[in-house]
Amino acid sequence: MRPPRTFRPAPDSPRLAILRSADRTELWTETVGREPPVYGERWTESDGRPYRSFEPARSKVSAAIVKGWQGPLPAPGEGWLYLGAASGTTASHVADLVGPTGRVYAVERSLRPFSRLVTLAERWPNLLPILGDARDPSAYAGLVPPVRGIYADIAQADQVEIVLANAELLLEGAEGRVLLALKTASMGRDATAPQHVRRAEEALGRLLDLEPSTRLDPFHRGHYFLGGVVRPGHFGAPGPTTPRPPRGHSPARRRR
Numbered sequence: 001m002r003p004p005r006t007f008r009p010a011p012d013s014p015r016l017a018i019l020r021s022a023d024r025t026e027l028w029t030e031t032v033g034r035e036p037p038v039y040g041e042r043w044t045e046s047d048g049r050p051y052r053s054f055e056p057a058r059s060k061v062s063a064a065i066v067k068g069w070q071g072p073l074p075a076p077g078e079g080w081l082y083l084g085a086a087s088g089t090t091a092s093h094v095a096d097l098v099g100p101t102g103r104v105y106a107v108e109r110s111l112r113p114f115s116r117l118v119t120l121a122e123r124w125p126n127l128l129p130i131l132g133d134a135r136d137p138s139a140y141a142g143l144v145p146p147v148r149g150i151y152a153d154i155a156q157a158d159q160v161e162i163v164l165a166n167a168e169l170l171l172e173g174a175e176g177r178v179l180l181a182l183k184t185a186s187m188g189r190d191a192t193a194p195q196h197v198r199r200a201e202e203a204l205g206r207l208l209d210l211e212p213s214t215r216l217d218p219f220h221r222g223h224y225f226l227g228g229v230v231r232p233g234h235f236g237a238p239g240p241t242t243p244r245p246p247r248g249h250s251p252a253r254r255r256r
Contacts, residue, residue, distance in 0.1 A: 007046040013073050015097050017051060018065070025066045027054035029096035033124040039089050052096075056219045059090040060153060060181035063216045064225035071211030071227050072149070072177040074098045079147040081170055082106045083134040083162065084154035087116035088127065094151060095127040102126055105144045109133045137166045144170055149177040155186040160200045167207060171230065178208055179227035181216070197224050207234060 007017035007028060019026040028044075028051040035043055042053040056063035061073075074080050076099040085091040085106035095104045106121075107130045108114045114131050121127045132140040134154055147170055152163045163180055171178070182200055184193040191199065197213055204210060208228035216223040 007051060013075065013097065015076060015099055016054075016065075016073070017046070027056070027062050027065060028052065029054050029093050030099075031092075031096045032100050032126055033092060033096070033120075038092050038120060054093050059093060060216055060220055060223060060225060061090055061093065061151070061179070063219035063223075064181075064214045066219070067214050067216060067225075069211070069214045069225055072179070072229060074102070074104075074149055074151070077101045078149060079103045079105070079145060080149045080151060081144055081147045081166060083150065083152040083166060084108065085113075085117055085129070086110075086153075087113040088120040088124075088129075090151075090153065091117070091127060092120060092124050095124045098126065100126060103128060105130055105140075105147065107132050107134050107140065134162050134166065137169045141169055146170060146172040148172050148175070149179065151179045151181075153181040155183040157187050159183070159186065160203045164203065164207060167230075173230065173234070174232075176230040177227065178204065178230075179225070180204070181220075182213075182224045182226055183222060184224065185222045193222060193224075197226070200224075200226060204228070207231065 010016045010018050015030040017028040031050050031052050039058055041055055044051055054062045056066045074094050074097040078098050080094055080098060082091045082094060082104055085108045091104055091106045098104060104127050106117060106127055108117055117129045121129050130140050130143055150167055150171055154162060163178060167178055184196040187196045201210055209231055210228040214225040216225055
């Protein structure tokens with residue numbers, strides 16, 4: 001590890017540290033994992049706690065925060081469903097954000113990245129790999145309790161429909177949240193990127209109170225970050241199985 005540094009956690013995301021300077025923004029997550037690094041990220045300590053750099057060029061969540069995303073993020077103690085986990089680069093950071101008492105149910109359908117995800121999960125005990133197709137959430141519903149949030153990074157033409165199907169089946173009601181890294185290039189040539197974003201917002205807006213979308217260029221070309229909180233009354237009472245954040249903590253919206 002590098003010499004100790006002093007980090008101040010973000011007020012509404014206590015396992016995330018944001019360091020801003022005149023020319024750059026650095027993100028660090030307090031990790032629940034063990035070295036070696038997952039993708040070459042830096043590791044260090046602050047007040048005896050291990051942190052690792054959360055690189056915007058490697059993670060769309062990180063890029064969204066750097067680009068000004070003000071919407072919801074995973075919070076300590078929560079259960080999240082991750083669709084399109086691949087080998088676990090961002091999934092491991094989501095596992096850091098929910099902390100040791102949270103859970104990340106990481107769905108990946110391709111065997112090669114899934115094998116790397118399984119290996120990674122040996123060092124992240126709250127990261128639970130699931131070999132499955134996100135288009136068929138009923139196939140893994142028995143492995144996933146009601147979750148507080150869903151994050152999706154699936155470069156498919158029907159990515160919005162996939163997210164909504166998973167949300168209807170597995171998302172908890174009150175304060176349930178959805179985050180989507182939308183790849184417009186995968187959505188067909190019948191519309192421009194802004195038109196695809198508007199269509200996605202219209203579809204998601206039937207379920208969510210949406211935050212303003214964030215364009216992820218230059219970190220991830222052609223990608224936009226969308227998300228928000230479930231509209232009141234869309235689902236029934238919240239499920240009992242997902243841990244709640246501490247009293248006084250409201251993860252639904254980040255402070256502005």
